[in-house]
Amino acid sequence: MVFKMMYSEAILDYANSKKFRGKLDDATVIEEGKNISCGDEITLYLKVEDGVVKDAKFEGMGCVISQASASLMLERIIGERVEEIFSLIEEAEKMSRGENFDEGKLKNVTLMSDIKNYPARVKCFILAWKTLKEALKKISRP
């Protein structure tokens, strides 16, 4: 059951995808995030110009949920304005808590909407988003 929902072919593909993996040499913001309880770590590289995320990559090791979540997130935010991304983060948080959220906004990320049924794994899903929020706070500070 859980295998069908949280470990679908599509999610496994995102988890194993190399597309957004690695360092970004011309990153303007680098942020590290960590899940204390499991030791999973992620480093986000963002290239932000004129208030838009032009490119992004991540490094890190972790479970399928955390890795797929990071890939989906980067796929969704590249090309978006920073202000818009802040609202995407809010929607992703709502989705993980099982609250109503804007599916139209989150798009590809809704692939993981079943995460709400697995509270113990929400922290895996949210690690990338939490790290992104910290990264963006750095640049939006005057």
Next chain:
Amino acid sequence: MLSTGLYEDFPTLKMKINGKRIVYLDSAATTLKPKQVVKKLEEFYYNSYANVHRAVHTLAVRATTEFEETREEFAEFLGASPEEIIFTSGTTMAINLAVVSLLRSGILKEDDLVLVSLLEHHANFVPWLRLSKFHGYRIDFIRPSGRFGTLEMDDLLKHRDKNPKVVAITGLSNVTGQRIPVEELRNVFPNSIILLDGAQLIPHEPVKPKEIGVDFLAFSLHKMLGPTGVGVLYGKREVLEQMEPFLYGGEMIDRVSLEDVTFNELPYKFEAGTPNIADIVASREALRYLKETGFDSVHEKIEQLTQMALKEMMKIGGVEIYGPLDERQHGIVSFNVKGIHPHDVAHILDQEFGIAVRSGHHCAQPLMSILKEQSQIDFPNSTCRASFYIYNTEEDVKILVEGVKKVKEWFSR
């Protein structure tokens, strides 16, 4: 098949997870509770509950009697005297009490050496490490040199001439399940204060601190069928007498003036405030349950399950198992499936097979680093851990092995 008695005594075993019978393999984290313990809590709260040691009324006398009888029963269990049994909230508080009190009383001083093993749970690692920053004692580590975090006798002997003031070590690793040769500690370190973390050992084997010659022994009741929030610190009387209290407050004093205080006698000087009375009293039922089952048969059964699990898990290719993999390994099997994160393994075992295993770093990050050094896989800084207790069966082990095989199969599609 589980005997009907055990099914009756542990109602949790009847639980279904997604339609599958629960296979509870997380007893190293905490054990299930038998009805006897839960019933005792209710019975005690309604019939014998009042604060202890303070009042003369009937309820208070009943509560105090049961409380002190519990202490006596633990003293007998450990071959100690009741003054040497201090109730705490758990192993963590017991160890913190010992460390802080040793420092306050000047028994452990600046420039003294403390030896800590790298097998330790953070509860027996962080207090020693952190307080050395404030108090200036030296700290050195007993490094396991054997297979995947296995502590060999030579690893201990290497330190024998250093004459440490304190040696802090676990009796059984909560990650690898290795049972440490605790009987040898006193020979190797004849002049040291030895603190044994018994959180994993005592639920399986009632070692007597005086027989093996350790000065402190700490363990938690929730890992041996008892309620949460109860720990025991055994301390050798001669050491406890010299020690300054850890917590100050009610019950632990003798006289209080505006200038100073004198302290109550042992063990009360270490039990400030209202203790966790009901849970402590109900712990006695847990101890009785284990004594009636017989520690020998508990030990034998868990040994069989552990060896069976090791043998069967070793047959599955691509599974890395940590620890010595021999008769020293008891009650715990920590493993990783190559290429699959332990959280994913644990989540699928739970949802598809009803198996409860722990995944994570098990509050033992120093040991995780050692496992990583020897690992042949892309080590995820964490492991899956299956642990066994008296209510587990060979059937449980079979389900675990089948579950791990299936998880591996699914991911390799």
